[in-house]
Every structure is written in C-alpha cells, then in structure tokens.
Amino acid sequence: MSETTGKPFFLRAARQDDAAGLCAIRNLPGVRWGTLALPFGRVEASEIYLAKLGPNNHFIVAEADGAPIGSASLDRYAGRRAHAAGLGMMVADHWQDRGVGTALIDALTDLADHWLGLKRIELCVFADNGRAIALYEKFGFVEEGRQRAYALRGGLLVDSLLMARLRD
Secondary structure: OOOOOOOOOEEEEOOHHHHHHHHHHHOOHHHHHOOOOOOOOOHHHHHHHHHOOOOOEEEEEEEEOOEEEEEEEEEEOOHHHOOEEEEEEEEOHHHOOOOHHHHHHHHHHHHHHHOOOOOEEEEEEEOOOHHHHHHHHHOOOEEEEEEEEEEEEOOEEEEEEEEEEEOO
C-alpha cells in the first residue's frame, strides 16, 4: 500500500531492471489485445527499448508487491512538433479497472501541463476498446479521426481511433 495515496500500488520512473516485468505484462492476452504487441515478446526487446530512452521520453511504471503492474509513456516530439507528445500505456490484465490507468494518465497529463508546457497529447487506440476510450475521454481526449483496417488482430483487420487532448 502506497503511504502517499493509500492505493495498493505506486508510480515511479522506469528502470532498466523492469524489462522482464514489462515484457510479461505485454505478453498477457488482455494487454496484447489492446496493443500492437505480438505474442511471445522477448525480454531483450524490452531491455533495448528501456536503454534507448532519452530526455524526451518520460516512462513511468506502476508497481505493486515489488513488480511492475502497468506502465505509460509520454514521448515529446522535436522541432516544429515540440509542443506535442505521444502517449502510450498498458495495465496488467488482473489490475485493470482498479485505478492504475487513471493514476498513470493523471501523472503524465500533470507532467505535460505543469512541467513540460505541452499543448497537445495524442494517442492511437483500437476503435473497439471502449474501456480505454472512456478513460482517455475522462482526461479530455477527443476523437480526431479513424484509421480503417489499421492493424491485424486475431486474424482480422481492425480500426483504430486517433485521439488528442489540447490544453488551452
């Protein structure tokens, strides 16, 4: 239990030794269903991803009982898009609907608004992922477009939505 929030998890910066735990989450059927991850992801891919994070990549982990249970990233763009960032997240199957996603997005939107001065956060979500869409809408994200036949999932091509949150 986090002493500061009273929740059974807490948020922290990602570490290199999170690779195995993050890989395990990404390989869960529910997480994989909502992402572009392929089955049987390798820990080495997570190690490489974590090693390549730079100053414009803000990657946080939700942890419970000493292990990652979810993660989210805010990746700031460069040049003429420096006012914007892309957001991605995943929450372990058995931790969904328990406030982890809300805490992750709340932390990253606070970072974007109060520390980075970002104007725009954008993301892509499968069009049939109603729970994720509702969560994003709770934080002010709106649909900006639909990408038809965006990705192959379970043998079928599925659509995705482009969503963004603009700060006044």
